[in-house]
Amino acid sequence: xTTPDDLGWLTRKLRSIDRVSTEEQRAVENLPFTKKRLEGxxxxxxxxxxxxxxxxxxxxxxxxxxxxxxxxRQILSFHIAGDIPDLQSLHLKVMDHNLATVTPCTVALIPHxxxxxxxxxxxxxxxxLWRDTLVDAAIFREWMTGIGRRSAYGRIAHLFCEIYxxxxxxxxxxxxxxxxxxxxxxxxxxxxxxxxHVNRVLQDLRSRKLISLRGRALVIENWDALREAAxxxxxxxxxxx
Amino acid sequence: xTTPDDLGWLTRKLRSIDRVSTEEQRAVENLPFTKKRLEGxxxxxxxxxxxxxxxxxxxxxxxxxxxxxxxxRQILSFHIAGDIPDLQSLHLKVMDHNLATVTPCTVALIPHxxxxxxxxxxxxxxxxLWRDTLVDAAIFREWMTGIGRRSAYGRIAHLFCEIYxxxxxxxxxxxxxxxxxxxxxxxxxxxxxxxxHVNRVLQDLRSRKLISLRGRALVIENWDALREAAxxxxxxxxxxx
DNA sequence: CGTCGTATTGAATGGGTTCAAGTAGCGTGG
DNA sequence: CCACGCTACTTGAACCCATTCAATACGACG
Numbered sequence: 001x002t003t004p005d006d007l008g009w010l011t012r013k014l015r016s017i018d019r020v021s022t023e024e025q026r027a028v029e030n031l032p033f034t035k036k037r038l039e040g041x042x043x044x045x046x047x048x049x050x051x052x053x054x055x056x057x058x059x060x061x062x063x064x065x066x067x068x069x070x071x072x073r074q075i076l077s078f079h080i081a082g083d084i085p086d087l088q089s090l091h092l093k094v095m096d097h098n099l100a101t102v103t104p105c106t107v108a109l110i111p112h113x114x115x116x117x118x119x120x121x122x123x124x125x126x127x128x129l130w131r132d133t134l135v136d137a138a139i140f141r142e143w144m145t146g147i148g149r150r151s152a153y154g155r156i157a158h159l160f161c162e163i164y165x166x167x168x169x170x171x172x173x174x175x176x177x178x179x180x181x182x183x184x185x186x187x188x189x190x191x192x193x194x195x196x197h198v199n200r201v202l203q204d205l206r207s208r209k210l211i212s213l214r215g216r217a218l219v220i221e222n223w224d225a226l227r228e229a230a231x232x233x234x235x236x237x238x239x240x241x
Numbered sequence: 242x243t244t245p246d247d248l249g250w251l252t253r254k255l256r257s258i259d260r261v262s263t264e265e266q267r268a269v270e271n272l273p274f275t276k277k278r279l280e281g282x283x284x285x286x287x288x289x290x291x292x293x294x295x296x297x298x299x300x301x302x303x304x305x306x307x308x309x310x311x312x313x314r315q316i317l318s319f320h321i322a323g324d325i326p327d328l329q330s331l332h333l334k335v336m337d338h339n340l341a342t343v344t345p346c347t348v349a350l351i352p353h354x355x356x357x358x359x360x361x362x363x364x365x366x367x368x369x370l371w372r373d374t375l376v377d378a379a380i381f382r383e384w385m386t387g388i389g390r391r392s393a394y395g396r397i398a399h400l401f402c403e404i405y406x407x408x409x410x411x412x413x414x415x416x417x418x419x420x421x422x423x424x425x426x427x428x429x430x431x432x433x434x435x436x437x438h439v440n441r442v443l444q445d446l447r448s449r450k451l452i453s454l455r456g457r458a459l460v461i462e463n464w465d466a467l468r469e470a471a472x473x474x475x476x477x478x479x480x481x482x
Numbered sequence: 483c484g485t486c487g488t489a490t491t492g493a494a495t496g497g498g499t500t501c502a503a504g505t506a507g508c509g510t511g512g
Numbered sequence: 513c514c515a516c517g518c519t520a521c522t523t524g525a526a527c528c529c530a531t532t533c534a535a536t537a538c539g540a541c542g
Contacts, residue, residue: 048476066386069472074386088379091372096379096477120364130371131332137378138329138337140385145307145315147388148433152498183520192389194499199522215507231310235289236337393530424488435531440490483542490537497531505522512515 006108007031009170010056013082016169016239017135018128027122031115033108038101044086045099051089053109057081060105061181065189066097075190077139078102078163078182082170087133090115103181135238142236147192150231152201155191157230160211164220165234180218247349248272250411251297254323257410257480258376259369268363272356274349279342285327286340292330294350298322301346302422306430307338316431318380319343319404319423323411328374331356344422376479383477388433391472393442396432398471401452405461406475421459 004012007029014020014028033056038044044062045051055062062079064086076097079085085099090112119126139162146155163180167173184202188195205211210226212219220226245253248270255261255269274297279285285303286292296303298320305317305326317338320326326340331353360367380403387396404421408414425443429436446452451467453460461467 064382066382068386068390072390074389076382076385088375091368092375092379092479094476094479096479097382123361126367127332130374133371133378134329134333134374137374137381138333140378140381141305141307141317141338144317144381144385144388145309147385148315149309149313184522185520195520196500196522197498200498203522235335238333238335238337425490426488436489437491437532438530441530444490485541487540488538491535493533495530495532497529498527499529500527501525503523505520507520508518510516510518512513 009082014128018131024125033110038105040103043100049095053111054084054086056084056108058106061102063102064097064099073189138236156201161230161232176220181216250323255369259372274351277348279346281344284341290336294352295325295327297325297349299347302343304343305338305340314430379477397442398467402471402473417461422457
């Protein structure tokens with residue numbers, strides 16, 4: 001699979017979750033945008049902001065998170081190329097959470113006006129973008145279920161499954177290997193655990209030969225066992241077959 | 242505030258989260274539907290179903306939930322009059338969770354085709370319904386944060402705040418009182434706790450005079466203290482001011 | 483008046499946290 | 513080229529919030 005150019009990442013993502021006609025694809029790729037390079041660990045949009053544009057990830061990893069008292073943090077989602085993590089800002093004027101880079105990122109900032117104009121001209125695209133935000137919500141539901149009712153072991157296994165499948169769907173992972181720039185602290189904040197416990201569970205997963213995780217590289221050594229430990233069913237990702 | 246008739250519940254709900262013109266309101270209230278009466282504790286739509294209609298609550302309480310192995314259950318949301326809990330099925334063909342009644346309910350079943358037709362004719366309504374699903378997702382984010390990072394005490398307090406504010410927004414609650422048909426088991430499954438612990442925390446909340454909860458009636462005795470205990474900020478509900 | 487769902491209580495247990503210390507890896511600059 | 517500093521990772525031990533198990537009480541309803 002070749003590497004798309006700029007807005008091509010967006011159409012590839014959209015085509016991974018829905019059908020997009022050639023004409024629609026062309027219209028999407030003609031959206032106005034400005035490209036921007038960002039450091040890792042940098043806020044892009046903050047809670048209470050009222051953005052007038054949305055942020056398409058072209059390269060790197062981002063996450064959304066909320067902060068509570070005493071420095072507690074909940075990571076709500078991770079995002080990769082093709083995602084528009086703040087697409088909801090199109091209809092929700094005030095941000096109820098933060099969006100930040102995890103690694104250095106290249107992003108395309110797309111003015112809301114451009115998107116409004118696009119969906120006015122292409123009702124089909126409106127449906128696809130709406131669907132994108134609905135898949136987003138479906139992932140929240142799955143995470144909520146994991147945090148509420150799965151063991152730490154199952155939760156972490158589940159996260160590995162999800163990220164790999166999402167990466168694979170846009171051609172950024174294959175052969176049960178993918179980039180893994182997410183720290184143990186990030187995993188902890190995403191899954192409602194402590195970093196110490198994440199560390200211990202990771203060692204457990206490694207010693208059982210389900211995964212290996214060195215540096216920034218994840219290798220799933222035993223997909224079936226991992227999926228079973230996670231009770232992972234990709235239905236909720238609503239990927240196009 | 243008077244009690245709306247059938248689809249009037251929907252327009253009231255939509256007007257609590259966005260602006261709706263008189264013309265749009267009329268169009269919404271002309272949606273085709275069939276009315277249905279349901280028992281409490283009954284599934285309406287199940288995981289893996291492919292519904293062709295969506296379900297507007299007219300009376301009673303509903304919830305969405307997922308099931309895991311060993312009978313573990315995660316409740317994802319509670320719903321009251323005016324909500325369309327499965328609106329996402331408009332664009333996500335397969336259900337990734339279940340929808341069930343909590344109490345006996347009256348619902349209006351609205352064919353997808355009717356909604357598609359409506360949003361084709363009224364792009365403004367498309368935006369409002371999209372926004373409705375985005376608020377839904379915003380609530381998921383808040384719950385995720387609560388389950389992941391709040392104490393049991395804070396989580397339960399937060400749920401009381403949220404439900405009261407939502408009920409109040411559509412005119413079903415006032416004066417810090419509202420109906421409360423949700424059992425302790427339900428609260429436990431919604432917040433990732435055990436029913437035993439919910440019981441103990443409720444006693445604590447009562448003994449501190451933050452709430453009283455007898456039978457099916459919730460009274461918030463000390464709103465400020467409850468809000469503080471919950472770190473509740475209604476921003477995420479994105480209500481129209 | 484029995485029955486079933488819901489709520490309550492006590493006691494033992496445990497999954498995960500917290501605290502505290504130490505190690506490994508890596509880029510930077512003198 | 514190594515010392516320094518920074519961040520991420522690792523380990524051990526004590527602790528605790530919440531669970532589990534088990535029994536009991538309540539209350540609505542046929």
